[in-house]
Amino acid sequence: MFRKILQISIILALIVVILGAYTRLGNAGLGCPDWPGCYGQLSVPDAKDGTTIQGFSRPLNIVKGWKEMLHRYVASTLGLTILILFFLALKGKLQHQQSLKLPGFSAFFVMLQGAFGMWTVTFLVHPGIVTLHLIGGFLTTILLVWMFLNQKKTPTTYQNVLKEHKFVLLITLTILSLQIILGGWTSANYAALSCGEYFPTCLNKWWPDLDFTHALYWGSLGANYEYGILENPARSAIQVLHRIGALITTIFMLLLIYLFRNYNHLRFNLILSVILLTIQITLGVLNVVLSLPIIIAVLHNTIALLLLLSIITMVHKTFIKHNN
Template sequence: MAHSILNSSPTPQTADNPSQAIVRVRRLIWKIAIATVVLMAIGSATRVANAGLACPDWPLCYGQLVPTAQMNLQVFLEWFHRLDASLIGLMAIVLVGQSWWWRRELPNWLPWMSLVTLGLIVFQGILGGLTVTELLRFDIVTAHLGTALLFFITVVSMGVALLPYRGTGTAKSLRWVSLTGAILVYLQSLIGALVASQWVLHQCLSYKNLCAVMNSHIIGVVPPTVTVLALVVWALRTPALSQPLRILAKLSGGLVFLQIGLGVATFYLRLQVEPLTVSHQAIGALLLGSLVAFTVLAFRDARVVKI
């Protein structure tokens, strides 16, 4: 199914003159993608503020939809995190309805992939509940972020696949470089989730515990960084490469350097500046999204027959 997304695009006529159905569905998909980035940032803020158990029950908070009597910063962060997740779930349901209602005007894969997104968000909700009932168990917290990133990847892939695009047929090899980079960034994000969910930085610096996990995350920066820089250089040295791919390559390169800078600052400041930690999580998600977008467009570009 993922292969069909990477190799599918609307017909040339639809791509140049998208129907109202495609425009509306695409707009909803990008709203979901933005809300997902916000959700992950709020989730990171909830963790650094030690607010993961601020609402001791689930799915309600202190048995209420809006816990006004108990509201403080920690409760607000956890409550708002759940609210954003609920809104994304509702939008995913709407996406399924729209995709099947307008299925004759949409690519064949879209209704099925909308069901996949709904399944992922339901599973994500279950993991969210387990993070509370299991008292922030690190493996569940890591799976929670990993599923959120998979959901984000799926949504971005769908949105990019529906964009109008005229390729040049020059990205055949670049698609594999960007795909490799996306996989490496995803794996590095999972290691980062393990570091965060176990407070590995504090454990390592204060008690010399879990330093292997910390070092794995630090060393793990190298493979994705080298891959993304190779993508940027290769893209810039391909004169006929389309402008959208060129922009995405530059964006990925810039995000890599920003992410490394945030990681170094977070390490040396020992997580004392919460906005840096939250930004580190958000920029990592955006980097992954840019690489996924490049990959999808590159696979579409590779289908262009040069004359």
């Protein structure tokens, strides 16, 4: 039962990340101005679009409201399944290398993630909170996948990986993680289109007017950050940083693939990483030249998570002790 619920949890976590990206990119983060309900109800109010609900200054937007509530419903279901996993672990209903620590931490973390979901609304989509909420969604999925990998029977044919190759793997994981965080920061600050439809240039220049001083501006917790408050030079600087990060990430990914090419037990992960990296680069370019179509933007977010999970699986196969 633990394994089956864990599989369901992983699927739910992926759906939550996708819905979260769809909600954020659809500018529906404040589709319900309160939390956990929507205009004081458990679902979107049955009223005409644009109606002003008593007690709330923001007019009702039915489409945005349902985007936000659907995300909350699935996220709540995910939280419930993770709590069930913890109680099953508490009763000893698990196998192989799994301990109580990881299910326990996952249960704590998913509640913390729920708090960040609330703060995203109460702090009016503050970029820092939104980015941390995105990171939390990715980390929740990673925790569940790591638990799943611990539940698998490990083969006896895994090759030893050289220490210097392990180091490159960890560096690549770190750089990819930072790039994903930077992507979340780009989205949270509405900076995806700050360079216009130009690629690889920005605003048709190789180095336009960029404000790196305010690119990582945290901002106060009292302002309304919907649609962003930064001036375009600061947003353009964020976009340029994201592009530079993408280049660095690609270089390290290619280095990793080259160094690990002879490890047979990691071959599938390497092939998968090549495919996902190619798709991700393509989607990133299309986001710019096509002015951020929401489907492509959501896919860009999803592929980033899948690429990260592919590297996480390689880390598990490389660093976790296997049976001999």
